[in-house]
Amino acid sequence: MEWSDLRIFLAIAREGTLGAAARRLGLSQPTMGRRLAALEAAVNQTLFQRTSEGFVLTHEGTAVLAHAERVEEEALAFERRLAGTQAQLDGFLRISSSDWFGRLMLAPVLAEFGRLHPRVCVELLTDARLYSLPRREADLVFRIRSFDEPEVISRRLLHIPYAVYGPVHGPRNVGGDGEGIRVVTMDTAFADMPDARWLAKKLPKAEVAMRSNNRDVQAILCAQGAGLAVLPRPLGDATPGLQQVDVGEQPPGRDTYLGYHRDLRRLARLRAVLDLVIARLAS
Amino acid sequence: MEWSDLRIFLAIAREGTLGAAARRLGLSQPTMGRRLAALEAAVNQTLFQRTSEGFVLTHEGTAVLAHAERVEEEALAFERRLAGTQAQLDGFLRISSSDWFGRLMLAPVLAEFGRLHPRVCVELLTDARLYSLPRREADLVFRIRSFDEPEVISRRLLHIPYAVYGPVHGPRNVGGDGEGIRVVTMDTAFADMPDARWLAKKLPKAEVAMRSNNRDVQAILCAQGAGLAVLPRPLGDATPGLQQVDVGEQPPGRDTYLGYHRDLRRLARLRAVLDLVIARLAS
DNA sequence: CGTAATTCATTCAGTTCTGAATAGGTGTCC
DNA sequence: GGACACCTATTCAGAACTGAATGAATTACG
Numbered sequence: 036m037e038w039s040d041l042r043i044f045l046a047i048a049r050e051g052t053l054g055a056a057a058r059r060l061g062l063s064q065p066t067m068g069r070r071l072a073a074l075e076a077a078v079n080q081t082l083f084q085r086t087s088e089g090f091v092l093t094h095e096g097t098a099v100l101a102h103a104e105r106v107e108e109e110a111l112a113f114e115r116r117l118a119g120t121q122a123q124l125d126g127f128l129r130i131s132s133s134d135w136f137g138r139l140m141l142a143p144v145l146a147e148f149g150r151l152h153p154r155v156c157v158e159l160l161t162d163a164r165l166y167s168l169p170r171r172e173a174d175l176v177f178r179i180r181s182f183d184e185p186e187v188i189s190r191r192l193l194h195i196p197y198a199v200y201g202p203v204h205g206p207r208n209v210g211g212d213g214e215g216i217r218v219v220t221m222d223t224a225f226a227d228m229p230d231a232r233w234l235a236k237k238l239p240k241a242e243v244a245m246r247s248n249n250r251d252v253q254a255i256l257c258a259q260g261a262g263l264a265v266l267p268r269p270l271g272d273a274t275p276g277l278q279q280v281d282v283g284e285q286p287p288g289r290d291t292y293l294g295y296h297r298d299l300r301r302l303a304r305l306r307a308v309l310d311l312v313i314a315r316l317a318s
Numbered sequence: 319m320e321w322s323d324l325r326i327f328l329a330i331a332r333e334g335t336l337g338a339a340a341r342r343l344g345l346s347q348p349t350m351g352r353r354l355a356a357l358e359a360a361v362n363q364t365l366f367q368r369t370s371e372g373f374v375l376t377h378e379g380t381a382v383l384a385h386a387e388r389v390e391e392e393a394l395a396f397e398r399r400l401a402g403t404q405a406q407l408d409g410f411l412r413i414s415s416s417d418w419f420g421r422l423m424l425a426p427v428l429a430e431f432g433r434l435h436p437r438v439c440v441e442l443l444t445d446a447r448l449y450s451l452p453r454r455e456a457d458l459v460f461r462i463r464s465f466d467e468p469e470v471i472s473r474r475l476l477h478i479p480y481a482v483y484g485p486v487h488g489p490r491n492v493g494g495d496g497e498g499i500r501v502v503t504m505d506t507a508f509a510d511m512p513d514a515r516w517l518a519k520k521l522p523k524a525e526v527a528m529r530s531n532n533r534d535v536q537a538i539l540c541a542q543g544a545g546l547a548v549l550p551r552p553l554g555d556a557t558p559g560l561q562q563v564d565v566g567e568q569p570p571g572r573d574t575y576l577g578y579h580r581d582l583r584r585l586a587r588l589r590a591v592l593d594l595v596i597a598r599l600a601s
Numbered sequence: 602c603g604t605a606a607t608t609c610a611t612t613c614a615g616t617t618c619t620g621a622a623t624a625g626g627t628g629t630c631c
Numbered sequence: 632g633g634a635c636a637c638c639t640a641t642t643c644a645g646a647a648c649t650g651a652a653t654g655a656a657t658t659a660c661g
Binding site: 054085 | 638639641642
Binding site for chain 2: 041042078105106114120
């Protein structure tokens with residue numbers, strides 16, 4: 036049995052089709068099919084059922100999935116452990132954050148970092164989904180909750196104040212219970228975020244005009260008159276066409292945290308970007 | 319990084335040279351060198367120091383050895399788990415036992431088994447060294463100590479009586495403290511085995527003429543007049559030129575145990591050979 | 602000191618494996 | 632129903648990898 040084929044096995048198990056698995060691993064669909072066939076021949080067992088829904092694990096396949104996952108875990112730990120001892124200031128660095136934070140807060144700092152360390156290739160991923168640090172989908176993650184995994188080193192970076200915004204030519208004050216007011220707020224999946232709940236409590240009668248999981252989109256909708264929005268002040272203040280609206284009370288702010296894998300704590304380029312980010316942003 | 323290269327890494331770490339590692343994996347020395355170079359390039363780190371003593375792990379290499387070992391463990395568990403669900407009665411089966419036990423006790427039973435299940439290829443390894451069940455160096459092990467690893471299923475197979483033997487034309491009785499008697503006994507490494515200790519206590523003045531870790535060798539030496547020997551009765555009674563010698567007391571017998579890996583308990587061919595061995599030998 | 606037996610590195614022909622292209626099947630949407 | 636998107640299997644030329652052979656350097660030993 037080729038150990039590398041376990042990675043193919045995992046990819047197919049996760050994606051469900053050869054094509055998708057191939058794309059994820061940067062291989063081709065015929066190769067996936069052949070390597071899987073080779074694995075199944077080596078263990079003399081059918082691991083997947085070929086259904087019209089795609090490749091679904093057989094009973095035996097399910098039984099060994101956990102083993103393959105632990106192989107992956109240790110193989111990744113092997114790589115991380117070595118990456119962590121790299122003293123040179125070159126190589127890749129993958130950073131993940133929310134959209135507006137990456138655009139407005141990180142991008143300028145990373146631009147400066149790029150000038151200081153031109154041999155480090157930084158990749159900034161802004162995505163709604165959370166990237167996994169243990170799987171090394173990202174080396175450094177910024178987010179608004181602290182990290183509780185024991186293998187992740189976490190620290191509070193800064194406090195972000197929030198405010199209510201509306202279009203520049205709209206009213207500067209809004210009182211009452213929100214009767215007749217339209218608002219732009221978070222996606223229903225994120226409806227329990229503190230600012231969304233604050234807004235619902237402060238303006239209970241307000242009508243939700245639009246929702247988005249993307250703060251940038253909210254800001255633009257707001258500037259174009261779709262409704263009021265609670266936005267991080269760095270975003271609201273930087274978005275043309277927006278002005279703060281006084282509703283008699285300030286919304287709660289939020290702390291932003293950063294996290295990285297323990298194994299990478301000695302990775303020089305991570306250290307370097309960390310130091311710069313903290314110097315420029317920490318409060 | 320190719321996960322398969324971790325297996326090359328492990329083999330080189332264990333063997334110390336490319337050639338030996340290649341032999342163990344059934345590959346060639348140039349391939350080992352190239353694959354290791356590829357691994358080192360992938361992690362961008364030197365894993366081995368090329369010394370005149372061979373390949374020795376660098377600091378970084380040592381640090382990740384444990385990870386590679388855990389990858390191996392899980393990959394082997396993956397294979398075992400699947401082998402354990404094989405319902406067909408064909409494939410390989412590797413059995414390990416001591417020399418005389420394999421020759422006299424197991425060989426006839428395995429011959430019968432071969433007639434019953436011709437598609438199963440049984441490999442009987444008789445070796446002084448203990449084969450590892452977790453690493454699947456053997457599927458079924460017979461030995462004189464019970465197994466205490468939690469993942470190994472163990473059972474007592476039978477009691478083997480022992481007796482003192484000498485050449486057919488020698489004396490039938492030996493009394494006293496062994497003064498002037500020559501004996502053949504276990505290798506010094508196994509000197510603390512119950513029968514060896516019993517002999518030393520029973521005939522304290524006897525002179526040790528020869529030692530061997532191999533019971534078959536002991537029996538032949540004994541038959542050719544090298545000295546008395548404590549032998550398992552199945553061996554002593556079956557060896558031409560030997561007769562039992564009365565020293566006034568019977569040596570202690572020993573229990574023989576068999577063990578196999580938990581993961582293989584549903585392996586049909588293992589079950590089959592197990593049932594036959596128990597039917598023919600258990601007592 | 603010289604021979605034999607190691608070791609690893611390099612070369613090169615032959616095999617194996619890869620991916621682009623293609624064919625064939627299935628489900629979805631207009 | 633037809634166009635489309637997506638899937639897997641197959642083909643085939645080219646790239647990548649393999650191992651036998653060889654070279655070079657070192658150690659062991661008489």
